Amino acid sequence: MATNRTFTMIKPDAVAAGHAGAILKQIQEAGFKIIAMKLTKLSPEKAGEFYAVHKERPFYGELVAFMSSGPIVAAVLEKEKAVKDFRKLIGATNPADAKPGTIRALYAKSIGENAVHGADSNKNAAIEGSFHFSAVEMVG
Ligand code: UDP
Numbered sequence: 001m002a003t004n005r006t007f008t009m010i011k012p013d014a015v016a017a018g019h020a021g022a023i024l025k026q027i028q029e030a031g032f033k034i035i036a037m038k039l040t041k042l043s044p045e046k047a048g049e050f051y052a053v054h055k056e057r058p059f060y061g062e063l064v065a066f067m068s069s070g071p072i073v074a075a076v077l078e079k080e081k082a083v084k085d086f087r088k089l090i091g092a093t094n095p096a097d098a099k100p101g102t103i104r105a106l107y108a109k110s111i112g113e114n115a116v117h118g119a120d121s122n123k124n125a126a127i128e129g130s131f132h133f134s135a136v137e138m139v140g
């Protein structure tokens, strides 16, 4: 995946609350182009695999249960400095620390149920994008 791309998921809390449309609108208005997208649901096994990097963290079990609890929207986004700018747009992991106007400040319920995922590096954006999409599904 090109380095001007990032990977996101709208998490089960935000999809269930009906915020997916508003979040996608905010993402597009911030200048990100959607080049792949789908509504999907992770099995506990797939969620565990996706978050394997956090396996040793105390919240891993809870995170896997939450991320497999309902539908998510997975997407690959394109913009200059996509990874950096998207992390800025979503705000801090804990919504209590997220800057006003960021997606997590607006929609996250807690540090765990925090509305959106954003890749943290170009390398992980590529790995995570390929986890959900094949090359032919990326139309940008
Ligand atoms: N998480 C949690 N408790 C914590 C920290 C993180 O449940 O104390 C969850 C939360 O959903 C977070 C995800 O684990 O988005 C991944 O954590 P990370 O530190 O990578 O935060 P992010 O990159 O999503 O801001």
Ligand code: MG
Pocket: 118, 120
């Ligand atoms: Mg992270």
